[in-house]
Amino acid sequence: MFPKIVQQRLASVGIEFNGPHEWDPQIVNDGFYHRVIAEKSLGLGESYMDGWWNCRRVDELLCRILKCGVEYDIKGSPRYALLFLPAKLLNLQSRSRSxxxxxxxxxxxxxxxxxxxxxxxxxxxxxxxxxxxxxxxxxxxxxxxxxxxxxxxxxxxxxxxxxxxxxxxxxxxxxxxxxxxxxxxxxxxxxxxxxxxxxxxxxxxxxxxxxxxxxxxxxxxxxxxxxxxxxxxxxxxxxxxxxxxxxxxxxxxxxxxxxxxxxxxxxxxxxxxxxxxxxxxxxxxxxxxxxxxxxxxxxxxxxxxxxxxxxxxxxxxxxxxxxxxxxxxxxxxxxxxxxxxxxxxxxxxxxxxxxxxxxxxxxxxxxxxxx
Missing domain, CATH: 3.40.50.150 (Vaccinia Virus protein VP39)
Structure with missing residues (x-):
């Protein structure tokens, strides 16, 4: 499961894992939690693509996640931080890459x-x-x-x-x-x-x-x-x-x-x-x-x-x-x-x-x- 502070943040906007609401995520693979903690938004999206969780209202779930600011309580792994390095060091939109x-x-x-x-x-x-x-x-x-x-x-x-x-x-x-x-x-x-x-x-x-x-x-x-x-x-x-x-x-x-x-x-x-x-x-x-x-x-x-x-x-x-x-x-x-x-x-x-x-x-x- 997620750390207590993360669970509290999500609960404050009515998000319950495997709960009854249309915006509640239904977890199919328990590896979902570790994946999101390690890779944050990338892990959330990829685990959905892989069928690790489902949700009737993904739009409302994401809206509530952003409103409670829970992303700031998940630090992510060092590997996740490396995803941002190329944009700092390189011109990713140069003519050759455009x-x-x-x-x-x-x-x-x-x-x-x-x-x-x-x-x-x-x-x-x-x-x-x-x-x-x-x-x-x-x-x-x-x-x-x-x-x-x-x-x-x-x-x-x-x-x-x-x-x-x-x-x-x-x-x-x-x-x-x-x-x-x-x-x-x-x-x-x-x-x-x-x-x-x-x-x-x-x-x-x-x-x-x-x-x-x-x-x-x-x-x-x-x-x-x-x-x-x-x-x-x-x-x-x-x-x-x-x-x-x-x-x-x-x-x-x-x-x-x-x-x-x-x-x-x-x-x-x-x-x-x-x-x-x-x-x-x-x-x-x-x-x-x-x-x-x-x-x-x-x-x-x-x-x-x-x-x-x-x-x-x-x-x-x-x-x-x-x-x-x-x-x-x-x-x-x-x-x-x-x-x-x-x-x-x-x-x-x-x-x-x-x-x-x-x-x-x-x-x-x-x-x-x-x-």
Whole structure:
């Protein structure tokens, strides 16, 4: 079993091992306890993947675990501490390593992702304003972005990390923009190019550091999480270099409450290799001398809802993928979607939208900053 202090913390938020509540973990293998003590979040996630425990509401379990702060009472083994060393010593998101996450995550199969995403294939936080429908909430998100960027016909829009091209297609059709999408995922780019045929949209396979040209507006959704703390400044310098005078730059990213070097070890190993969630302090310091932060909005509650929508769609679609991916993969994705929902619900991480202008342009304040 866990040490007494850990048991007390968990009991304080109503967590009972093998208990009656839907968020109570049902332990199948007693090795679970030692594994979690030794490897903390990595052991918790891996033991779920291996079927060592089950839970009807993994999202609520993770939410309660974070709320009681029990992770601070589990020190972990020396082996666990070593997991953080590479991020301190190396640039894990260098040009030569930048494609690791694309190959390991985004290229696993478009049909799999499309089975749980909305029709515009938005793999980022939706905006559930006046709706509970995922598809409408993703349109709401795109409209919120367009409003903040003051998009209009003829704008030359750069989409850094363009995914499957849904945003580019929407902005070209709805607002008459010329869009350039930059990505390093071969699967995403192949689909995006086919999807946007005949539109004023171009997709380029290149690292963000290699972007050329000039753009009236820049959007980056769900990309900054893959840049890494050692490259935050380079990212901002690239955006500043290619943004025209009086232009607008909107950065949409999951963010951490505290400055660090990388993300959760389980997510880093199985979902987003070499990911790093930026804090407000890190984003602000990396933009210093380059951009004025005109507006900051936190959409955190919306990501909890988004993830639960994806999870429900994933469960419905899973029978078509079971033979291809297998049971351990199913448990991995189930844990990923639900644990992330719980983390957002507990306010362990946030979703930030930063609207920025170039510092020395002295342009008028954007309308979105005066809401």
């Amino acid at each position: 494609r690791i996450v694309a190959e390991g995550h985004y290229d696993i199969g478009n049909d799999f992702f499309f089975s749980f995403l909305d029709p515009l294939h938005q793999y980022s936080c939706a905006y559930f304003k006046d709706t509970d429908d995922l598809a409408q909430a993703q349109v709401n998100k795109l409209e919120l972005i367009a409003k903040k960027l003051e998009l209009r016909k003829g704008d030359n829009l750069l989409d850094i990390g363009c995914g499957w091209g849904g945003l580019a297609k929407y902005m070209a059709l709805r607002y008459g923009c010329r869009v350039t999408g930059v990505n390093i995922s071969k699967e995403q780019l192949a689909f995006a190019r086919e999807e946007c045929k005949g539109l004023p949209v171009e997709f380029i396979d290149c690292d963000y550091r290699e972007i050329k040209g000039e753009y009236d507006k820049i959007i980056s959704v769900g990309m900054f999480e893959h840049v890494g703390q050692k490259n935050f400044r380079a990212y901002m310098e690239t955006a500043h270099r290619v943004l025209r005078k009086d232009g607008l730059f909107l950065l949409h990213t999951i963010g951490s409450n505290a400055s660090g070097l990388n993300c959760d070890p389980w997510l880093n190993k199985y979902i987003f290799p070499n990911g790093a969630l930026p804090s407000i302090a890190q984003m602000s310091s990396s933009a210093e001398g380059l951009f004025v932060i005109e507006d900051l909005q936190n959409l955190c509650d919306n990501y909890d809802k988004t993830l639960l929508c994806w999870y429900r769609n994933f469960i419905k679609a899973w029978p078509a993928f079971a033979d291809k991916y297998g049971e351990r993969f199913r448990r991995m994705w189930e844990y990923y979607l639900l644990c992330c929902a719980g983390v957002f619900r507990a306010r362990g991480v946030q979703v930030f939208q930063l609207l920025m202008t170039r510092e020395r342009d002295a342009r008028r304040q954007p309308a979105a900053a005066m809401r």
